[in-house]
Amino acid sequence: MSTTRPYPPGDRGHEPSGASGVSASSEEDAPAGAAMASATGAAASSAPPSRTDSGAVETPRGRQVRRLGLEGASGVVPLARDFTRQALYDWGWLPAAGADQRAAAEDVLLVVSELVTNACLHAEGPDELALACDNKVIRLEVTDRGTGQPAPRTPHRAGRPGGHGMFIVQRLCLDWGVVRAQGRPGKTVWAELGAPA
Template identity: 65%
Template sequence: MSATRPYSPGDHGPESGDVPAPGGRQVRTLSLAGASGIVPLARDFSRDALHEWGWLPAPSADRRAAAEDVLLVVSELVTNACLHAEGPDMLTVSLDNKVLRIEVADHGAGQPEPRTPHRAGRPGGHGMFIVQRLCLDWGVVRTPGVAGKTVWAELGSPA
């Protein structure tokens, strides 16, 4: 986890859809507050973004695996917000050059961490370990005086 690179979650724009961003960055946001079936909704939304950005349909096994990694990280971050933070408020997926960034905002006060020591045979508690293993970097952004946080993760674009 990056403790030295305080990324800002940025503007979330409208509740859903593409948001023009400077420098060719592509951003999609989805409001999840009060929604039902949140994890499948977040995965479908992210899958649609991957289609629009040319990650899917994947012409090779490596590209298909990269897209599946993105969907798995989305699932893990959204599930963690459901289990530990009273549910997510917003999902943001953005693509800037060759880095795809996932952000999940919630009202929780907790700090996500990979369970240590990680025990593969123990049920549950693998979410942040998976995120840590699949991502280039991840972290948490908090705004002083505002309840909640944004958990973000970045993955590299397939070659």
């Protein structure tokens, strides 16, 4: 697994606000795709996953997965946001009961927008958006065929137009990284955010 973190795993670098990087459980620490594969039943598990009425995959541990094919679609950023917003409604994040829940849902929508936009700008567009949620973490994955390695611009200049996407992702997420597909072009950029309390 190759990641784009400019810091050791579990450490998000200097956090002036006092925030700290939180490691997720072992299932979420698995490479991108592995967590999705286990959630959809491709990996061995003690019980098979089941489908809900909304078409989501629910695993025995309560982890749900949603996938949206974006290859060749137009208007992919609003499409991805709408798809994610509907998943957040289905998972109970929206409508938000308080300011913290509303902020958490808005952060998820912003990170989805940034990841999909980066795929559009640097990788000929995204192929797929995958969302996985349990009661602690939501994992977002955007798969594309690009060869570039996303990274926050260094140094970050707040007044400079453009180039803030991965900086925003780095600041809002518990962790993020990149997994390259073996034997074929492309990559999956993943990000994990904490569920609202």
